[in-house]
Amino acid sequence: xxxxxxxxxxxxxxxxxxxxxxxxxxxxxxxxxxxxxxxxxxxxxxxxxxxxxxxxxxxxxxxxxxxxxxxxxxxxxxxxxxxxxxxxxxxxxxxxxxxxxxxxxxxxxxxx
Amino acid sequence: xxxxxxxxxxxxxxxxxxxxxxxxxxxxxxxxxxxxxxxxxxxxxxxxxxxxxxxxxxxxxxxxxxxxxxxxxxxxxxxxxxxxxxxxxxxxxxxxxxxxxxxxxxxxx
Numbered sequence: 001x002x003x004x005x006x007x008x009x010x011x012x013x014x015x016x017x018x019x020x021x022x023x024x025x026x027x028x029x030x031x032x033x034x035x036x037x038x039x040x041x042x043x044x045x046x047x048x049x050x051x052x053x054x055x056x057x058x059x060x061x062x063x064x065x066x067x068x069x070x071x072x073x074x075x076x077x078x079x080x081x082x083x084x085x086x087x088x089x090x091x092x093x094x095x096x097x098x099x100x101x102x103x104x105x106x107x108x109x110x111x112x
Numbered sequence: 113x114x115x116x117x118x119x120x121x122x123x124x125x126x127x128x129x130x131x132x133x134x135x136x137x138x139x140x141x142x143x144x145x146x147x148x149x150x151x152x153x154x155x156x157x158x159x160x161x162x163x164x165x166x167x168x169x170x171x172x173x174x175x176x177x178x179x180x181x182x183x184x185x186x187x188x189x190x191x192x193x194x195x196x197x198x199x200x201x202x203x204x205x206x207x208x209x210x211x212x213x214x215x216x217x218x219x220x221x
Contacts, residue, residue, distance in 0.1 A: 004155075033209075040213075041213070042201070042211055042212065042213035042214050043156075043201065043211040043214070045209075090155050090156070092155075092156075098143070098144040098163070098205040098206070098207075100146060100158040100161060101148075101156070101158070101209065102158075103148075103155030103156045103157065104155050105153075105154055105155045106153075106154070106155050
């Protein structure tokens with residue numbers, strides 16, 4: 001089954017404790033992206049990647065890192081999480097060229 | 113830059129009512145337009161799309177027509193069901209994907 005898999009679904013952590021949210025897709029998609037969804041702010045793009053070893057900042061990249069060492073994986077790294085990074089995070093992928101995005105089911109992160 | 117504006121929700125309707133969710137956009141090029149739907153506890157799913165002016169996208173009884181003259185892509189459904197309750201996002205893609213803020217639809221029996 002074609003899918004984007006994020007883990008974990010829920011995560012509660014404390015300020016400053018490094019964490020990684022994994023994302024994997026099995027559709028051989030070139031393009032992958034991370035978004036955060038917050039009430040009243042809709043979806044905002046954090047980082048995206050057009051291909052392996054190519055990553056670019058989105059609208060709200062501060063406090064986040066990503067890597068794209070393999071085509072299928074695109075982990076999101078928070079080196080020192082802060083409470084303002086409490087949010088619902090989505091990973092997505094597509095073939096590129098304006099084709100539709102496929103989304104994971106989300107990761108709800110709480111930073112205390 | 114590109115932008116997408118959607119009507120603010122929530123939109124509350126009774127079952128079998130007619131639905132319209134307005135979406136307008138600004139873009140410098142000729143974008144593709146999309147509607148995505150997010151059911152509770154899930155990620156977004158593509159609902160329908162249109163790639164050029166006057167195209168009509170349709171799926172599950174929902175429709176939207178790409179209107180270049182009014183820069184709009186309004187979502188419509190003739191008779192909503194309780195199962196249509198979700199958040200709907202309008203989006204445009206012109207190399208970069210830009211989302212609207214989302215509109216929550218609540219359908220009551």
